[in-house]
Amino acid sequence: MICALCKTGSMKSGKTTVTMMRGEATIIIKDVPALVCGDCGEYWLDMDTSSTVFRIAEEAVKNGTEIEIRRFIAA
Numbered sequence: 001m002i003c004a005l006c007k008t009g010s011m012k013s014g015k016t017t018v019t020m021m022r023g024e025a026t027i028i029i030k031d032v033p034a035l036v037c038g039d040c041g042e043y044w045l046d047m048d049t050s051s052t053v054f055r056i057a058e059e060a061v062k063n064g065t066e067i068e069i070r071r072f073i074a075a
């Protein structure tokens, strides 16, 4: 699979760090399984993974987090 952003790199399965901004809150989620471009670092998450990432971010916001760094744990 060729990267949609740089059109030259190929996407390989690996792990990435996702940063989510929610109003005042910043949630950084590490070790997220993703397809990652070897050239530009663009990543692509599958549906399950992205919904888990969103859920982690929403939970952090509900708890009043301003900055949180989490490791990805699959639901």
Ligand SMILES: [Zn+2]
Pocket: 003, 004, 005, 006, 007, 008, 009, 037, 038, 039, 040, 041, 042
């Ligand atoms: Zn790329």
